[in-house]
Amino acid sequence: MGNDRLALAALVAPAIAFLIAFFVFPLLMMARTGASGPDGLATYLTILVDARYLASLGKTVLLAGTVTLTTLAIAGVAGVFLARHRFPGRRVLTAFLTLPLAFPGVVVGFMVILLAGRQGVVGTIAEALTGERLVFAYSLAGLFVGYLYFSIPRTVLTVMAAAEKLDPALEEGARSLGAGRWRVVRDVVLPGLEGALLAAGAICFATAMGAFGTAFTLATQIDVLPMVIYAEFTVGANIAVAAALSFVLGAITWAVLAIARTAAGANVAAAG
Amino acid sequence: MTTPIRLQACGFTHADGTCALQPTDLSVEAGETLALLGPSGCGKTTLLRLVAGLARPDPGGCVLFDGRDVTDLPVERRNVGMVFQSYALFPNLDVAGNVGYGLKIRRVPPGERAARVARMLAMMRIQELAHRRVDQLSGGQKQRVALARALAVEPAVLLLDEPLTALDAKLREQLRVELAGLLRSLRITAIFVTHDQGEALALGDRVAVMRAGRIEQVGSPHEIYHRPRTRFVASFVGILNLLEGEVADGLFRLPGGSLPASGVAPGPAVLACRPEQLRLDPSGTLAGRIAAAFFLGDRTRLVVEGAAAQPIVVETVAAAPRPGEVVRLAAEPGCPWPLPPA
Amino acid sequence: MRPHFDPGFLAGLVFASLVAFFLVGPVILSVLAGVTANYQRGILESGITLAWLGRVFELYAPTIALSLGIALATLVATLLLGVPVAYALAKAPGRLARLAEEALVMPVAIPGIATGLALILAWGAVGEFRTHWTFILVGHVLFTLPFMVRSTLAVILAAKLPALEEAARSLGAGFLARFVTIVLPNASPGILAGSLMVVTLSLGEFNMTLLLHTPFTMTLPVGLADSYASMRLEIGSAYTLVFLVLLIPLLVALQWAADRATGAPRRP
Incomplete structure (x- = not known):
């Protein structure tokens, strides 16, 4: 079978070579650049000590965490509902819920501007009701709405797929044993969806950590980590810090996904 | 070809x-x-x-x-x-x-x-x-x-x-x-x-x-x-009854009676027989009680308890006795036979 | 099938509809704004116009062409690199194969901005590469390759391709004959779904491309960000409309292809 193995290796070789040249090597270069500033290796430490970077990191993690929990709640309910019921218009509703799938972050940012920007509908409605124009697109709240907008479609899809695989007999079994609606959700549905929710949550979190387009569109003064990296690299020309921050950010998202994958045993990856 | x-x-x-x-x-x-x-x-x-x-x-x-x-x-x-x-x-x-x-x-x-x-x-x-x-x-x-x-x-x-x-x-x-x-x-x-x-x-x-x-x-x-x-091979192919008993005077003594055992060295022994090598026979020398009967269409498979240490499986084409009845069994010539080495 | 006037069902329906409204509403607003003469005064008062779309093509036609070109080139590259990898991974179920799969998926687990920065640091100073469109291509291939591999791999595994190949071998088929007559036809639903995914992702990629692009190599999403920041709302909307016209058919086709690839029963 030695020949076989050689043939298989030959099939994988071009992709591996590409990956080494344009991924592994660049990451190593970036790790080195991160330590090439005036502070040397201590640059990595600065990130954890410097109040500004630490605050940015904290803010980003907090935002990503809140987005993840909110998305799981919304998409979990909507996904289970769509998977469990057959009714006229279900296809359309599903299509609507998954429409923004694969919208890039910039476009999502623009959607938030249309909703809650200076000329947004929320502002217009608020003005008509209270006389005061409500504008929150250009703040952390706007970013939160944008990340929800971005995360709900794919999470709904994941939840629907998992809910459709749940054995209805389990639920019927629980009902036949006298379990009420909420008990069934708690004892049967949620445990059954645990893997999918964990996987979707990890993707959601990692994506929100690293997403950049939405923040870029909404404002330059929202200092989530990717924005800080961009600013350090372009405006500050502080390449060592930008590299170090990128490295830390990459390590965090990768670790979150790896942990979730080990826990859920499913294929987990972020797209962002 | x-x-x-x-x-x-x-x-x-x-x-x-x-x-x-x-x-x-x-x-x-x-x-x-x-x-x-x-x-x-x-x-x-x-x-x-x-x-x-x-x-x-x-x-x-x-x-x-x-x-x-x-x-x-x-x-x-x-x-x-x-x-x-x-x-x-x-x-x-x-x-x-x-x-x-x-x-x-x-x-x-x-x-x-x-x-x-x-x-x-x-x-x-x-x-x-x-x-x-x-x-x-x-x-x-x-x-x-x-x-x-x-x-x-x-x-x-x-x-x-x-x-x-x-x-x-x-x-x-x-x-x-x-x-x-x-x-x-x-x-x-x-x-x-x-x-x-x-x-x-x-x-x-x-x-x-x-x-x-x-x-x-x-x-x-x-x-x-x-x-x-x-x-x-003996136990993987077909159903095999394993009988634990003692051979003495050309007889294989079991809890429910005995079966003929020619050419087997005296002493404790484990002998084997297939279900079809045993038959119900009122003049048989081995007695047991029917524990279960499975009707298979062309024949009936009986599980007999008490005849040997383990239940014995017997098959019959005649009208089958009911569970609980006591039956007597006889063996075909050459049965039971000594088991091959493990 | 439960009765539809069940209060739980109604609550669920209302909730799902509200979420759908949140997701679709802005898209409709954006489409309308793109054809409204003056958004501030409203569509009814100011009327419908295609002028903004015209302006978009004047200003941004090269970005659209470049993005389409890069998307196609990315597709070709991921097909050439990814399909053989999927095939090999399906045939070699060992620790080494799992490790290779893990390594291939890594680029997706790391934010685009980090990968983009790393690419610039490693390759930015090499000749004319930095200003050439292939610099962006490399980034897009890196990011989309895992999707091609996974989509193809899933179908190959579900089709029990190794068993089919053994059957073909027993009938005398050598490697090339097998690949053409058995492997490709049976992996095609996965390859198709992967291809649509790759094109969709490449067309919309921004996180990495913003760093990788130069004024000579501006892609559609980068152009979008530019228009949002420096143009009238109507132009941004019209440009978004152009993007959606490209993207939504791809998304619909992707959904169809993915259903076909996973053999999911058609939903009523």
Whole structure:
């Protein structure tokens, strides 16, 4: 079978070579650049000590965490509902819920501007009701709405797929044993969806950590980590810090996904 | 189409070091059907794959087709016909496309190819399925297509991996009869793997019983059933009653009486008998109580308690006694017999 | 099938509809704004116009062409690199294969901005590469390759391709014959779904491309960000409309292809 193995290796070789040249090597270069500033290796430490970077990191993690929990709640309910019921218009509703799938972050940012920007509908409605124009697109709240907008479609899809695989007999079994609606959700549905929710949550979190387009569109003064990296690299020309921050950010998202994958045993990856 | 096969010292060790097959010698005569029988994980499928060329024996092993060493030939050049356990029909081709695939690979001209495909479909009585997609076939139809596909290339040997396992009981019975007829009429050298002893005994000219990576016994179905050479073969093929007792004065003494035991050394012994070697007989010398009766249609299987330390299985074609009744048993001549060594 | 006037069902329906409204509403607003003469005064008062779309093509036609070109080139590259990898991974189920799969998926687990920065640091100073469109291509291939591999791999595994190949081998088919007559036809639903995914992702990629692009190599999403920041709302909307016209058919086709690839029963 030695020949076989050689043939298989030959099939994988071009992709591996590409990956080494344009991924592994660049990451190593970036790790080195991160330590090439005036502070040397201590640059990595600065990130954890410097109040500004630490605050940015904290803010980003907090935002990503809140987005993840909110998305799981919304998409979990909507996904289970769509998977469990057959009714006229279900296809359309599903299509609507998954429409923004694969919208890039910039476009999502623009959607938030249309909703809650200076000329947004929320502002217009608020003005008509209270006389005061409500504008929150250009703040952390706007970013939160944008990340929800971005995360709900794919999470709904994941939840629907998992809910459709749940054995209805389990639920019927629980009902036949006298379990009420909420008990069934708690004892049967949620445990059954645990893997999918964990996987979707990890993707959601990692994506929100690293997403950049939405923040870029909404404002330059929202200092989530990717924005800080961009600013350090372009405006500050502080390449060592930008590299170090990128490295830390990459390590965090990768670790979150790896942990979730080990826990859920499913294929987990972020797209962002 | 009659190629004898010989395996010399063919062993197989997985990449992780686990041994699937001890070095094994085996020969299959031209036109003979050999059944490889054994529990799962005994190495029977590995042995089949070695013959097919889907796996290579460990160094020192040698596969001979018609006296020619084919060990180094990969499967695609061995000219074998193979029927896989799940049939492995190509979903992107229709039935005729599947059956003609090997001919297409061999660059048989389209006209001749179509004629041979038609002949194969006719032989398997599935002409009307020629343009059906394979996912629209029933299990039995798939099995026929797989056979037609394997035979279309006029292989030197036909290899079948659990060919009937995926079918339901009734269909299995029917296809077993058909397969037996086909193998006889084609006189092709065939090896098939099965874990079903009934299938092995019915289809094989000879049966090789395997356990834990080695062949325990090769012989005719009759030999395997009536003269098992090891305790494993005896208990794996058919139902076997194991009786624990003591031999004295030519009698085998049991809790419920005794049975004749000629030619067995005196002392404690474990002797064996098949269910059909015992019969209900009011003048029998062994008594027990019916614990359960299973009506099988043509006969009734009785479980008798109290006669021996373990319940004894007996079969009868006559009107069966009810559970709870006390019966007396008599043995056929030569029964019970001493067990072969473990 | 439960009765539809069940209060739980109604609550669920209302909730799902509200979420759908949140997701679709802005898209409709954006489409309308793109054809409204003056958004401030509203569509009814100011009327419908295609002028903004005209302006978009004047200003940004090269970005659209470049993005389409890069998307196609990315597709070709991921097909050539990814399909053989999927095939090999399906055939070699061992520790090494799992490790290779893990390594291939890594680029997706790391934010685009980090990968983009790393690419610039490693390759930015090499000749004319930095200003050439292939610099962006490299980034897009890196990011989309895992999707091609996974989509193809899933279908190959579900199709029990190794067993089919053994059958083809037993009938005399060598490697090339097998690959053409058995592997490709049976993997095609996965390859198609992967291809649509790759094109969709490449067309919309921004996180990495913003760093990788130069004034000579501006892609559609980068152009979008530019228009949002420096143009009238109507132009941004019209440009978004152009993007959606490209993207939504791809998304619909992707959904269809993915259903087909996973063999999911068509939903009523």
